[in-house]
Amino acid sequence: MNTEKSLAVIDLGGQYCHMISRRLRDLNVWSDIVDSDVSIEKLGHYAGVILSGGPRSVNEDGAPTVDSRILELGIPILGICYGHQLLAKMLGGDVSAGATEYGPASLSIIDNKELFEGANSDIQVWMSHTDSVNRLPVGAKELARTPSCKNAAYSDPERKVYGVQFHPEVVHSEFGADLLENFARRICRIRSKEEIGAQVEHLVESIRNTVGEASVFFFVSGGVDSTVAFALCARALPKERLLGVYVDTGLMRKRETEEFKSMLQEKGLSERLLVRDESHRFLSALKGTYDPEEKRRIIGRLFVDVQREAMREYGINEGDWLLGQGTIYPDTIESGGTAGKAAVIKTHHNRCDEIRTLIEEGRVIEPLAEFYKDEVRHLGETLGVDRQLTQRWPFPGPGLAIRCLCNNGSGSIAKRFILPEQFSDYEAVDVPIRSVGVQGDSRTYAHPIAIRGPLDFEKLQKISSAVCNMDKLHNRVIYLVSGRMGDLSSGRIKSDVFLDESRITTLRDADCIAREVMERHQLMESVWQFPVVLIPLSFSDGESIVLRPVNSQDGMTANFARLNATVLSEIAETILEQLNSVDAVFLDISDKPPATIEWE
Numbered sequence: 001m002n003t004e005k006s007l008a009v010i011d012l013g014g015q016y017c018h019m020i021s022r023r024l025r026d027l028n029v030w031s032d033i034v035d036s037d038v039s040i041e042k043l044g045h046y047a048g049v050i051l052s053g054g055p056r057s058v059n060e061d062g063a064p065t066v067d068s069r070i071l072e073l074g075i076p077i078l079g080i081c082y083g084h085q086l087l088a089k090m091l092g093g094d095v096s097a098g099a100t101e102y103g104p105a106s107l108s109i110i111d112n113k114e115l116f117e118g119a120n121s122d123i124q125v126w127m128s129h130t131d132s133v134n135r136l137p138v139g140a141k142e143l144a145r146t147p148s149c150k151n152a153a154y155s156d157p158e159r160k161v162y163g164v165q166f167h168p169e170v171v172h173s174e175f176g177a178d179l180l181e182n183f184a185r186r187i188c189r190i191r192s193k194e195e196i197g198a199q200v201e202h203l204v205e206s207i208r209n210t211v212g213e214a215s216v217f218f219f220v221s222g223g224v225d226s227t228v229a230f231a232l233c234a235r236a237l238p239k240e241r242l243l244g245v246y247v248d249t250g251l252m253r254k255r256e257t258e259e260f261k262s263m264l265q266e267k268g269l270s271e272r273l274l275v276r277d278e279s280h281r282f283l284s285a286l287k288g289t290y291d292p293e294e295k296r297r298i299i300g301r302l303f304v305d306v307q308r309e310a311m312r313e314y315g316i317n318e319g320d321w322l323l324g325q326g327t328i329y330p331d332t333i334e335s336g337g338t339a340g341k342a343a344v345i346k347t348h349h350n351r352c353d354e355i356r357t358l359i360e361e362g363r364v365i366e367p368l369a370e371f372y373k374d375e376v377r378h379l380g381e382t383l384g385v386d387r388q389l390t391q392r393w394p395f396p397g398p399g400l401a402i403r404c405l406c407n408n409g410s411g412s413i414a415k416r417f418i419l420p421e422q423f424s425d426y427e428a429v430d431v432p433i434r435s436v437g438v439q440g441d442s443r444t445y446a447h448p449i450a451i452r453g454p455l456d457f458e459k460l461q462k463i464s465s466a467v468c469n470m471d472k473l474h475n476r477v478i479y480l481v482s483g484r485m486g487d488l489s490s491g492r493i494k495s496d497v498f499l500d501e502s503r504i505t506t507l508r509d510a511d512c513i514a515r516e517v518m519e520r521h522q523l524m525e526s527v528w529q530f531p532v533v534l535i536p537l538s539f540s541d542g543e544s545i546v547l548r549p550v551n552s553q554d555g556m557t558a559n560f561a562r563l564n565a566t567v568l569s570e571i572a573e574t575i576l577e578q579l580n581s582v583d584a585v586f587l588d589i590s591d592k593p594p595a596t597i598e599w600e
């Protein structure tokens with residue numbers, strides 16, 4: 001690659017670092033992600049440098065930094081979030097803890113030249129930070145601010161240094177892609193192109209090179225990623241050197257395995273793709289587990305065991321085969337798997353220790369590891385995979401296991417929670433169970449707040465942001481749609497509840513109801529993903545269901561979906577009518593960040 005026409009993105013451990021590169025790719029601008037100890041000589045060949053966000057504070061001992069000679073290279077530098085703070089500090093500005101902002105923030109543009117050329121005076125951007133640039137370095141000028149964060153963007157055109165506190169690389173930042181384009185084209189003066197069709201050929205070529213004379217064994221889940229990865233391998237390798245296995249873990253959605261089997265037959269693939277029922281094995285291994293990371297470890301390990309056994313049974317010599325996986329980029333970044341600085345949000349099951357060892361031994365092939373979901377869908381369509389499959393709602397490898405919250409403790413009670421005064425028409429309680437979130441690029445594992453009141457999405461969004469911006473004690477807000485109960489504060493957490501057949505069945509049935517109602521209203525493509533979650537919050541004898549429809553482009557950031565009120569109520573009432581073991585149905589009204597899409 002001609003680095004003079006591309007950008008270097010320095011990875012300082014941000015959750016969205018790789019997305020910067022991806023967003024640039026959308027703009028046909030090529031970039032390399034490099035570690036922060038990259039040599040100055042190498043950096044000097046690029047047309048510009050971007051410093052990513054990161055989970056640390058620039059004032060902490062040992063926080064990631066870059067060689068200060070970068071400022072003498074004379075090439076443009078753009079700092080994003082942590083990178084923005086780091087540049088300000090390196091140039092003599094002051095960075096300290098200020099008002100935290102997680103999620104949407106309203107940015108007023110003070111100077112719309114260069115970086116903000118073409119922007120409206122007020123735009124919605126996506127923030128995730130605790131520190132702020134409180135004093136700019138001498139020579140830098142403020143370009144934009146939010147109500148609680150001054151210096152939210154600055155520039156020092158003479159030194160060619162630029163900084164933005166928000167994340168232009170996430171789709172929820174209005175003008176984000178334009179800002180990156182302005183940086184690449186106006187400031188760094190780059191012109192280049194890369195087409196998706198060319199990428200298919202490039203990927204096929206690279207699979208052939210990696211696999212050499214070996215063969216590939218694949219676990220296919222019936223979802224988009226593994227199917228597209230499998231289809232790529234099918235294009236690259238002769239039939240006899242590729243074998244796919246679909247494992248029914250007992251944690252699948254209703255009718256999923258049956259539908260998958262008939263699809264295989266229809267497409268004449270049943271010979272290359274085999275189905276195994278391992279449900280008893282997975283469910284018994286998960287008995288008594290409540291920690292989400294532990295659940296993923298167990299599932300990841302079992303997949304490796306099943307692989308070994310299956311290969312033995314099918315007479316395959318392990319040494320001659322590589323394990324193929326449909327891992328996509330967000331799986332790696334949220335597992336803390338890039339340059340070692342990104343915080344672990346979730347260790348995806350395909351990044352468990354056993355698989356990491358196989359990766360180190362060069363025994364794993366992941367053709368999609370650099371891609372995001374929407375790019376994978378494009379690749380799939382280019383490869384001729386059915387749109388019905390490429391547009392499916394994503395379903396995580398560990399399946400319903402991470403949507404069924406467990407509790408190993410005693411039953412605690414929901415406590416009243418005081419909302420800011422302007423939301424006094426809502427009742428609120430702190431629910432003493434924990435779910436995963438991502439705040440300021442770090443993992444949180446905190447209580448949700450449950451609220452009840454009018455279904456006014458604008459207000460719900462404000463409550464959700466206000467609650468999660470207060471501190472890191474709460475990372476999620478759920479809204480009561482319907483339930484059999486008195487006050488929310490009559491809720492208690494069921495003690496000692498784990499993954500068992502009956503809870504999984506309740507969850508599977510609720511998930512199926514949500515899907516059927518959405519199908520009936522032809523709303524399947526109106527949301528990006530729709531997890532349904534079972535939580536041990538009880539109001540009489542049962543538990544609660546949380547609906548988690550979200551809109552996203554790539555799973556890295558997301559908005560909670562504003563489902564039509566009639567549809568929402570139809571889903572909730574049908575669940576309550578048909579499932580005796582459900583006391584209440586909530587809607588998750590949290591964005592990502594501060595919450596993650598899945599609860600675990």
Ligand code: XMP
Nearest residue numbers: 347348349394395396397398555596597598
């Ligand atoms: P989160 O919950 O991290 O989810 O916001 C982002 C996307 O990743 C999916 N997800 C997983 N997929 N194994 C997977 O294959 C996992 O362990 C896993 N955890 C989350 C999630 O469904 C969403 O699309």
